[in-house]
Amino acid sequence: xxxxxxxxxxxxxxxxxxxxxxxxxxxxxxxxxxxxxxxxxxxxxxxxxxxxxxxxxxxxxxxxxxxxxxxxxxxxxxxxxxxxxxxxxxxxxxxxxxxxxxxxxxxxxxxxxxxxxxxxxxxxxxxxxxxxxxxxxxxxxxxxxxxxxxxxxxxxxxxxxxxxxxxxxxxxxxxxxxxxxxxxxxxxxxxxxxxxxxxxxxxxxxxxxxxxxxxxxxxxxxxxxxxxxxxxxxxxxxxxxxxxxxxxxxxxxxxxxxxxxxxxxxxxxxxxxxxxxxxxxxxxxxxxxxxxxxxxxxxxxxxxxxxxxxxxxxxxxxxxxxxxxxxxxxxxxxxxxxxxxxxxxxxxxxxxxxxxxxxxxxxxxxxxxxxxxxxxxxxxxxxxxxxxxxxxxxxxxxxxxxxxxxxxxxxxxxxxxxxxxxxxxxxxxxxxxxxxxxxxxxxxxxxxxxxxxxxxxxxxxx
Amino acid sequence: xxxxxxxxxxxxxxxxxxxxxxxxxxxxxxxxxxxxxxxxxxxxxxxxxxxxxxxxxxxxxxxxxxxxxxxxxxxxxxxxxxxxxxxxxxxxxxxxxxxxxxxxxxxxxxxxxxxxxxxxxxxxxxxxxxxxxxxxxxxxxxxxxxxxxxxxxxxxxxxxxxxxxxxxxxxxxxxxxxxxxxxxxxxxxxxxxxxxxxxxxxxxxxxxxxxxxxxxxxxxxxxxxxxxxxxxxxxxxxxxxxxxxxxxxxxxxxxxxxxxxxxxxxxxxxxxxxxxxxxxxxxxxxxxxxxxxxxxxxxxxxxxxxxxxxxxxxxxxxxxxxxxxxxxxxxxxxxxxxxxxxxxxxxxxxxxxxxxxxxxxxxxxxxxxxxxxxxxxxxxxxxxxxxxxxxxxxxxxxxxxxxxxxxxxxxxxxxxxxxxxxxxxxxxxxxxxxxxxxxxxxxxxxxxxxxxxxxxxx
Numbered sequence: 001x002x003x004x005x006x007x008x009x010x011x012x013x014x015x016x017x018x019x020x021x022x023x024x025x026x027x028x029x030x031x032x033x034x035x036x037x038x039x040x041x042x043x044x045x046x047x048x049x050x051x052x053x054x055x056x057x058x059x060x061x062x063x064x065x066x067x068x069x070x071x072x073x074x075x076x077x078x079x080x081x082x083x084x085x086x087x088x089x090x091x092x093x094x095x096x097x098x099x100x101x102x103x104x105x106x107x108x109x110x111x112x113x114x115x116x117x118x119x120x121x122x123x124x125x126x127x128x129x130x131x132x133x134x135x136x137x138x139x140x141x142x143x144x145x146x147x148x149x150x151x152x153x154x155x156x157x158x159x160x161x162x163x164x165x166x167x168x169x170x171x172x173x174x175x176x177x178x179x180x181x182x183x184x185x186x187x188x189x190x191x192x193x194x195x196x197x198x199x200x201x202x203x204x205x206x207x208x209x210x211x212x213x214x215x216x217x218x219x220x221x222x223x224x225x226x227x228x229x230x231x232x233x234x235x236x237x238x239x240x241x242x243x244x245x246x247x248x249x250x251x252x253x254x255x256x257x258x259x260x261x262x263x264x265x266x267x268x269x270x271x272x273x274x275x276x277x278x279x280x281x282x283x284x285x286x287x288x289x290x291x292x293x294x295x296x297x298x299x300x301x302x303x304x305x306x307x308x309x310x311x312x313x314x315x316x317x318x319x320x321x322x323x324x325x326x327x328x329x330x331x332x333x334x335x336x337x338x339x340x341x342x343x344x345x346x347x348x349x350x351x352x353x354x355x356x357x358x359x360x361x362x363x364x365x366x367x368x369x370x371x372x373x374x375x376x377x378x379x380x381x382x383x384x385x386x387x388x389x390x391x392x393x394x395x396x397x398x399x400x401x402x403x404x405x406x407x408x409x410x411x412x413x414x415x416x417x418x419x420x421x422x423x424x425x426x427x428x429x430x431x432x433x434x435x436x437x438x439x440x441x442x443x444x445x446x447x448x449x450x451x452x453x454x455x456x457x458x459x460x461x462x
Numbered sequence: 463x464x465x466x467x468x469x470x471x472x473x474x475x476x477x478x479x480x481x482x483x484x485x486x487x488x489x490x491x492x493x494x495x496x497x498x499x500x501x502x503x504x505x506x507x508x509x510x511x512x513x514x515x516x517x518x519x520x521x522x523x524x525x526x527x528x529x530x531x532x533x534x535x536x537x538x539x540x541x542x543x544x545x546x547x548x549x550x551x552x553x554x555x556x557x558x559x560x561x562x563x564x565x566x567x568x569x570x571x572x573x574x575x576x577x578x579x580x581x582x583x584x585x586x587x588x589x590x591x592x593x594x595x596x597x598x599x600x601x602x603x604x605x606x607x608x609x610x611x612x613x614x615x616x617x618x619x620x621x622x623x624x625x626x627x628x629x630x631x632x633x634x635x636x637x638x639x640x641x642x643x644x645x646x647x648x649x650x651x652x653x654x655x656x657x658x659x660x661x662x663x664x665x666x667x668x669x670x671x672x673x674x675x676x677x678x679x680x681x682x683x684x685x686x687x688x689x690x691x692x693x694x695x696x697x698x699x700x701x702x703x704x705x706x707x708x709x710x711x712x713x714x715x716x717x718x719x720x721x722x723x724x725x726x727x728x729x730x731x732x733x734x735x736x737x738x739x740x741x742x743x744x745x746x747x748x749x750x751x752x753x754x755x756x757x758x759x760x761x762x763x764x765x766x767x768x769x770x771x772x773x774x775x776x777x778x779x780x781x782x783x784x785x786x787x788x789x790x791x792x793x794x795x796x797x798x799x800x801x802x803x804x805x806x807x808x809x810x811x812x813x814x815x816x817x818x819x820x821x822x823x824x825x826x827x828x829x830x831x832x833x834x835x836x837x838x839x840x841x842x843x844x845x846x847x848x849x850x851x852x853x854x855x856x857x858x859x860x861x862x863x864x865x866x867x868x869x870x871x872x873x874x875x876x877x878x879x880x881x882x883x884x885x886x887x888x889x890x891x892x893x894x895x896x897x898x899x900x901x902x903x904x905x906x907x908x909x910x911x912x913x914x915x916x917x918x919x920x
Binding site for chain 1: 483485486487488490491492494495496508534535536552554555557573575577596598599600783785786789793
């Protein structure tokens with residue numbers, strides 16, 4: 001019987017450290033042990049974890065998961081399956097990382113565990129197919145075409161009205177869950193096919209930026225990214241949008257596919273390295289979080305290390321960038337009726353990058369909006385990558401609570417800065433019959449700019 | 463009596479189904495709290511009602527199996543850590559709350575998180591007074607088990623002062639209602655601070671109070687820990703009753719400064735931070751001024767009175783970040799919890815300081831100076847340091863407190879980490895009385911064995 005103060009304090013007899021390094025790579029074992037060693041089991045993370053709030057189980061808490069990875073690496077348990085399951089049950093929302101007083105990163109350790117316990121490769125055919133699509137931009141353009149046809153031909157309306165998919169038993173209901181994530185408002189043509197490689201700044205130039213067009217933004221939210229481009233150019237930035245931008249690698253690393261992740265990272269670093277730009281801007285929070293980590297991810301690669309470091313140093317989220325440089329030519333008052341707007345923090349923007357105030361600031365100065373804070377705005381919406389597909393009940397339970405809080409604000413617009421969140425939230429509003437427009441802050445900004453243009457043209461503004 | 467594990471687990475699962483967790487990937491995670499680690503329990507039960515708890519208790523006792531209670535396991539004395547084969551009863555799914563605002567009380571299940579209760583109370587214009595530092599995650603059940611305190615307890619009392627009644631499941635599976643105001647015996651008092659050794663609390667009725675209308679925050683730096691100690695003694699001597707009075711020593715200040723870069727004044731070797739509150743603005747202001755004067759009379763080198771809530775929050779930031787800051791100084795620490803009479807504070811602080819100066823380890827002292835409850839923290843690195851020396855230093859510090867007429871635990875509890883001291887400091891007749899009560903309520907010695915009461919000598 002071992003009676004030990006954690007980490008071998010005064011009451012310690014010693015911790016059993018039989019190695020399990022045959023099962024996982026040395027790197028993973030080291031990462032998981034080092035990452036968990038700083039945990040003092042204080043339990044503050046329990047107060048912000050969505051899965052712990054739902055279940056009350058220690059294994060569904062950040063502390064529990066970290067201690068499980070540690071126990072596995074120390075040889076206290078030899079069954080990997082529950083450890084891998086725990087790593088997948090984690091939303092990787094990183095709310096825990098924001099509050100941990102010791103600097104433990106349970107979200108990132110979950111990804112490390114997914115990589116390490118699966119030998120660094122994704123194995124399931126469905127996952128591999130998904131990653132294949134993400135790595136080939138033309139396939140996302142094709143997906144965009146199919147969604148537009150699906151909507152345009154009235155198929156979507158028919159499917160949803162008749163609840164067609166739900167009639168096909170459990171599998172049908174699962175498909176219905178995925179279908180629910182397709183936006184009901186009209187999807188615009190894939191931006192990647194229509195955008196110019198270089199879009200010049202309007203008015204006095206303030207610099208040149210590259211725009212990282214994310215996969216899902218391109219596939220179903222191109223109108224938001226188009227608005228992003230317009231807002232950037234109105235603010236005096238020439239925008240370079242490389243057509244060969246590849247997936248940022250978030251889906252890969254989330255599925256333990258380390259090699260694929262490194263491959264796309266290298267591709268993107270090489271593609272953007274030659275561009276003469278002051279910054280790399282993205283309107284997708286998940287992409288931004290990954291791009292900022294390329295420096296660390298490729299630190300050991302002789303050819304790419306330095307460029308990856310330079311790359312990551314230039315990455316900004318849209319609101320982060322605009323707030324840093326200041327919005328230009330946006331009047332603070334237009335005499336228009338202001339719509340109530342509230343804001344959902346994207347986990348990978350707020351917890352992942354520390355960008356929490358800037359999006360709110362931009363909403364506050366928008367002359368068409370009246371800002372209201374959402375209760376527990378930085379709690380995950382339940383999208384979490386493909387969590388809403390892999391863990392539909394938990395995701396729905398989280399979403400239901402979120403929708404209730406949105407309802408309480410009385411706002412008619414809900415803003416967010418990540419495609420996964422936007423799709424999940426839109427599905428939630430629809431499910432609960434809430435008449436709330438879910439929109440990227442870029443769309444709301446461009447709307448304000450257009451209103452300002454109209455006012456100027458009508459002589460209402462000096 | 464040996465535990466008939468196989469049939470126990472079978473019967474538990476038959477009765478409670480999914481509420482019983484037995485896979486090692488889960489049970490391993492119930493072997494630690496925030497200070498100690500033990501063996502994994504045989505099973506973890508997550509009851510939802512008192513009936514679930516009673517059923518679990520009856521089955522465990524019938525099979526000779528010890529029962530260990532657990533809330534958020536944020537405890538600092540090993541209270542929820544198993545010492546051998548056992549069943550852990552975890553309260554995390556017992557989260558019911560009923561706020562009875564007109565009667566200034568609430569009825570809560572033991573798994574309710576302290577901050578969540580306070581938030582619900584505030585929605586009704588009331589507050590739950592005890593504020594342990596772990597309030598974001600600690601549970602009411604845990605608070606009752608350890609009789610938790612916190613900075614606010616100086617003026618508003620500890621958990622025991624906020625409990626109006628308990629519902630407890632005893633070792634024989636009976637569920638008893640203990641109302642502290644029904645004119646009978648105050649049995650509830652026995653359970654508060656009993657660390658799960660006398661029964662499992664399944665419902666707690668607590669007092670809620672209106673929050674004070676005004677608060678003023680006063681801060682002072684001193685050139686010695688001694689002077690800070692004298693300031694605290696002076697405040698008590700002058701009959702002042704601040705709501706909070708916290709101390710931080712040189713090591714704590716240095717650690718926080720490294721961590722947050724708040725820019726402390728040069729030569730500041732100790733800090734006192736105090737809140738005065740009340741419902742009359744003039745009285746609160748006057749008290750704050752009096753506290754400020756006491757600080758100055760004791761030799762404060764720099765003082766400030768916060769002008770508004772934002773400034774006050776900034777002042778409190780240092781005190782609230784001591785724990786994570788210390789984690790940056792050395793990776794490991796022993797977090798002690800001693801109480802001494804306030805008049806003895808200067809002498810005790812001087813002695814601890816001297817002891818620390820002659821030891822190889824940095825010792826940070828901070829805590830609730832207002833009621834003499836200090837947390838000396840011995841900082842070390844188990845990779846390089848001799849842990850036996852750390853333990854010896856911890857014992858010495860505890861003895862300083864006892865010699866000054868103090869006690870071993872202000873708020874963290876005795877648990878398993880301080881049991882050894884109990885024999886040193888508790889008179890034999892008192893210990894015998896404790897044991898008679900324990901035997902009456904737990905004849906088979908199955909309720910959280912290895913905690914609080916020392917082993918009987920044979």
